[in-house]
Amino acid sequence: MAQTAAALRPRLSAGSGLARRLLSARNLVVLVVLAIVAYLGAVPLGFLLWQTFVRGGHLTVANFRGAYTSVGIGTMVGNSLAFAFGSTAVAIAIGSVLAYLIVRTDVPGKPLMFAASLVPLIIPGILHTIAWIFVLDPNIGVANRWVIEPLDGHRPFNVYSIPGMIVIEGLHLAPLVFLLMVAAFRSMDPALEESAIMSGASLPTVFRRVTLPLVRPALYAAVLIMVVRGLESFEVPSVVGLRYHIWVFTSRIWQALNDAVPNYGQAGAYAMSLLVLTTIGVLFQSQLAKRARAFQTITGKGFRPHAVRLGAWRWPATALIGLYFLISVVLPLLILLYASTQRFYAPPSRATLSHMSLANYPFEWRDPVIRHAVLNSLYVGVGAATGVMVLAAVASWVVVRTRLPGRYLVDNLAFMPLAIPGLVLGVALLTIYLRVPIGIYGTLWILFMAYLTRYMPYGMRYASTSMFQIGRELEESAQMSGAGWWHTFRRIVLPLLAPGLVAGWIYIVIVSFRELGSSVLLYSPGKEVLSIVIWEQWRDGLLTELSALGVMLIGALVVLVAVAYRLGARIGVREA
Amino acid sequence: MALLAVSELVKTFPGARQEKHRRVLAVDHVSLKVDEGELFTLLGPSGCGKTTTLRSIAGLETPDEGTITVAGRVLFSSERRIRVPANERGLGMVFQSYAIWPHMNVFQNVAFPLEVLPRGRRPRRAELRERVERVLAVVKLGELASRDATALSGGQQQRLALARALVMEPALLLLDEPLSNLDAKLREDMRFELKRLQRELGITCVYVTHDQTEALAMSNEVAVMRDGRVEQIGKPREIYESPQTRFVADFIGTSNFIDGVVEEKRADGYLVRTEQGRLEVPSDASHAPGDPVVVSARPEHITLSTDLNGAGPNRWRGRVAVRSFLGEVVDHVVTVGGCEIRVRCNSTVSIPAETDVTLVFNREACTLIPAGE
DSSP states (O other): OHHHHHHHHHHHHHHHHHHHHHTSHHHHHHHHHHHHHHHHHHHHHHHHHHHHHEETTEEOOHHHHHHHHSTTHHHHHHHHHHHHHHHHHHHHHHHHHHHHHHHHBOOSOHHHHHHHTTHHHHSOHHHHHHHHHHHHOTTTOHHIIIIIHHHSTTOOOOSSSHHHHHHHHHHHHHHHHHHHHHHHHHTSOHHHHHHHHHTTOOHHHHIIIIIHHHHHHHHHHHHHHHHHHHHHOOHHIIIIIGGGTOOOHHHHHHHHHHSSSOOHHHHHHHHHHHHHHHHHHHHHHHHHHHHHHHHTSOOSOOOOOOOBOOGGGHHHHHHHHHHHHIIIIIHHHHHHHHHHTOSSOOOOOHHHHTTOOSTHHHHHHHOHHHHHHHHHHHHHHHHHHHHHHHHHHHHHHHHHHOOOTTHHHHHHHHHGGGGSOHHHHHHHHHHHHHHSOSSOTTSHHHHHHHHHHHHHHHHHHHHHHHHHHSOHHHHHHHHHTTOOHHHHIIIIIHHHHHHHHHHHHHHHHHHHHTOOTTHHHHOOTTOOOHHHHHHHHHHTTOHHHHHHHHHHHHHHHHHHHHHHHHTTOOOGGGGO | OOSEEEEEEEEEEEOOTTSTTOEEEEEEEEEEEEOTTOEEEEEOSTTSSHHHHHHHHHTSSOOSEEEEEETTEEEEETTTTEEOOGGGSOOEEEOTTTTOOTTSBHHHHHHHHHHTSOGGGOOOHHHHHHHHHHHHHHTTOGGGTTSBGGGSOHHHHHHHHHHHHHTTOOSEEEEESTTTTSOHHHHHHHHHHHHHHHHHHTOEEEEEESOHHHHHHHOSEEEEEETTEEEEEEOHHHHHHSOSSHHHHHHSSOOEEEEEEEEEEOSSEEEEEESSOEEEEEOOSOOOTTOEEEEEEOGGGEEEESOOOOOBTTEEEEEEEEEEEOSSEEEEEEEETTEEEEEEEETTOOOOTTOEEEEEEOGGGEEEEETTO
């Protein structure tokens, strides 16, 4: 034995040089990270495809036949498209007009508008939707009671309809359009407009012939992003649409899985169809982005656009902005606050206003379900945010810095989840982890996996933006100083990346608190997160309790957003 | 023996997308030797391969072929499949952007190379502090040790980068256009400062620049590069006074190029016949009568006089076309036949346009270059 070992030793040591190279810290870390990113990006989709098209080892379209011969399928597709395009139209109209006013004119009240643009971040979609039901419900809605009925006799606006859903979703999406269009208007060289003015064109002509064509790529991109968002939305279709069975893709997926006998195949078929639609949107948008670069609207130069003087139109414009702020920020917040102080929900009146109490708040807090939900949300949100940023730090380094052959594949895989609606991801993960019993189904881990996947693209965007700002020479000089990969990464790259990583981390914590689409399919009783508790309370009709919980959640999110802004993160725009 | 020896270095990069399967030759069989204590400059226009050569020595680029040896240690050899990683080469480098780490202060920047040494060679805390302070004192930053690195001026950042490269006491210091980010006045000061430090500390340096004045003022030896190849290696004076190719003559200062044909061999050179007149040029190259050649004559090596008497080789008749006053000197453009010749005079000579003059070519300062290069 001893002899054999001795004989082997030289060979071993010769080989260990190579082995040490391959197993260096750098290669190990990079390989593990890339494997995880690839797994998260590719496996759920692959599994979903396989599950939907393969049954008993044969290719089949039975699931699709089942899904598409069921009753009311045409209406469902029509509803989805009407809802998505309708809410896009509302959002684009509001968002781009406001963006133009803010960036290009001398209208006052600009800070108000930017505060309003944070609404989608601080008011989770489900709370926003419920708040709007308090406003627009035909029986208890304050707008119907106070404004529409007195004006229009006794024909209240019925929010439980496609137009109602479009209004609510459109209002929720408008701030995103606003931020996208602000960026587009800002990056436009004012000299282009000025030269048109110098050529003798009038202001309306300049707007029509120069300004509009120049922002058109951005506008189209915004339209596509909003359509995809509208298709993906689950909150409005489930909270508003379910009452009168106005089905869209997302609510149909949910329903297929919440029947007495869950129909995974059918849910998969709907999920695949939805995925195809959203993927087309995302692909179109990335094509557009490429062409927009060729168009050179955005030069990366900081311009100070000259402000168009509104003159007599200044006050109507101001009123418009004020009204928007009232409707989109003050109204939903006030009504939630009001609802949280009532024992039973009734529209505000002298009687209800004299019976306000804070009884819901301590009740909410003492409830063990709520306490667990808060902790669960924290665990999963913080865990996923940390996981995503760790992965993104290394993956973005690989993509930006190295010449590794597969680096663009990694980049694409990391961005893939951007095209996957939350519910589709939910269906995919459900089918995987029901089939592959590694014991994460029914635990918080499956939510962790879902969030990790969903928010990887955001993390990558934050990390690679920061990575691009770190000069290559900063790393090379560390190498020349004798630092190996690990030292360079830990002592130079990470500290320099830190602001971007922290901003991304906070952003992911914020958005994970209100994640509903994949959570609603993946949670199990006892493992609820906050958004799920609100959803369940809505279904149980506990309106005032959920309002109290919602107000607390919004308070926490406001603090987080404020911290993020203190750290200088421009988080609003990333949303898109 | 040379401290740094580079031989037959080749480095290619993937070509642009349009020219698939083609690789761009960035460094084309470059060989050079640098003796201990010398400052060796790689000089050339952008894209000539000088920075790629430097980065190959540093270990930041992997060459395709060739050998790099520093102080007898082979750092790279394509033949023997040796490639020492950059962080194990123990060379110092100053980057064009200085690459000062913005999240560390002055002291931490300089201490970093010592902190990441392998455990056995890492100095103790007290020794580390002493070494950092010593090197900061050398570059006159001792007072600023606790200052944020980003709060330094351009010149101070430059010195900090130098201190960080020197703290490891490297065998070889690599400088990649270290002065190009400074304004003109500061650049001149730093040039002398750098040269003084280099001489006092006796460090061997490889210096990359596109600025010929910098190269001539600082170097013991200069290699002029073009399209990945070394065009000429020599002492600054040799390079300036006897450029071997038209490119070198043109790149180092300005020069008049006069086409001609060898007429006959003289004692230590040739008599060259040109369209404008004859020139006697020293040269030890071998040319036969009738060979086409180019004579390079620096503007400052031609004198002008209004004395129109006497003609012959190296004395041409011309007429001033343009005169421009540049402060310390006065440039004249003189037409001789159909050809314009640039003449630089000291400020006491200033001849108005349209004046007939005699150009006198300083025989020793003219250089013969084979035609076609």
